[in-house]
Amino acid sequence: MVVDMLSEDEVDRLFQALADATRRDIVARVLIAEYSVSGLAEQYDMSFAAVQKHVAVLERASLVTKERRGREQIVRGQVDGVQKARRLLDEYEEIWRQRVDRITDILAADAQDED
Amino acid sequence: MAVISTEKDIEALSFRLVAEFDAGVERVWRIWADPKQLERWWGPPTWPATFDAYEFEQGGRAAYYMTGPDGEKARGWWRITAVEPPYRLAFDDGFADENGDPVADLGETHATVTLEDMGGRTRMIMVTAFESLEQLNQMVEMGMEEGLKLALGQVDALLAEDASV
Numbered sequence: 001m002v003v004d005m006l007s008e009d010e011v012d013r014l015f016q017a018l019a020d021a022t023r024r025d026i027v028a029r030v031l032i033a034e035y036s037v038s039g040l041a042e043q044y045d046m047s048f049a050a051v052q053k054h055v056a057v058l059e060r061a062s063l064v065t066k067e068r069r070g071r072e073q074i075v076r077g078q079v080d081g082v083q084k085a086r087r088l089l090d091e092y093e094e095i096w097r098q099r100v101d102r103i104t105d106i107l108a109a110d111a112q113d114e115d
Numbered sequence: 116m117a118v119i120s121t122e123k124d125i126e127a128l129s130f131r132l133v134a135e136f137d138a139g140v141e142r143v144w145r146i147w148a149d150p151k152q153l154e155r156w157w158g159p160p161t162w163p164a165t166f167d168a169y170e171f172e173q174g175g176r177a178a179y180y181m182t183g184p185d186g187e188k189a190r191g192w193w194r195i196t197a198v199e200p201p202y203r204l205a206f207d208d209g210f211a212d213e214n215g216d217p218v219a220d221l222g223e224t225h226a227t228v229t230l231e232d233m234g235g236r237t238r239m240i241m242v243t244a245f246e247s248l249e250q251l252n253q254m255v256e257m258g259m260e261e262g263l264k265l266a267l268g269q270v271d272a273l274l275a276e277d278a279s280v
Binding site for chain 2: 086088095098099101102103106110111
């Protein structure tokens, strides 16, 4: 998805692709780890063919890539390594922000006990 | 606002967080030193952490697991490399298999926690260095509360970022 400019068609494809909750979920998953189409199909209450269709929509919008490996079709998020690192570090930051919130709550609970 | 700042070094795969707490340094030290306190905040509510071993001394080991919503367990270990109460703690952190043995090929993270006395308040500086993207990935998946939901929000950010390139 590294693009300087999207044509109107491409923007349409992008928004259509992301307008569906299952497709958004697929993108979120394959940005974190690669999945086979059958692996993705296991995650949802729908047929392999339906998931394959979703993947095809995402592929046309350049949100994922699909590659054949043996009998499997492997789906990956279309991000380069740097973006992936940045995204993971962002998520790691969120883990720590939540931890700090919990610590703050624990310390606040103490202060109340003393009152 | 407890978190004061965060810094991420993409190249070095490291993360630094500065937070301030409205409590004395001895008190904040206990959230690390006492495993019962640690259990209350290390894991998210949906993945609470349980420490079965906690040797809080230099060279000491800790073993813990986090229990997911479906009862699944993710195990980890720490090797404590420095304990200087109440100001400094350093430890290595990695994944463990179901027997609690380290999973070597997933690597380990190196964490350093420094507490600063600010006259009744405490500043905590936490630095974590990762060995590889895969490991950071695992860490995020294991420690993440509703990770996918968040990742989903980040798809938008990612797209906005790309659009502005």
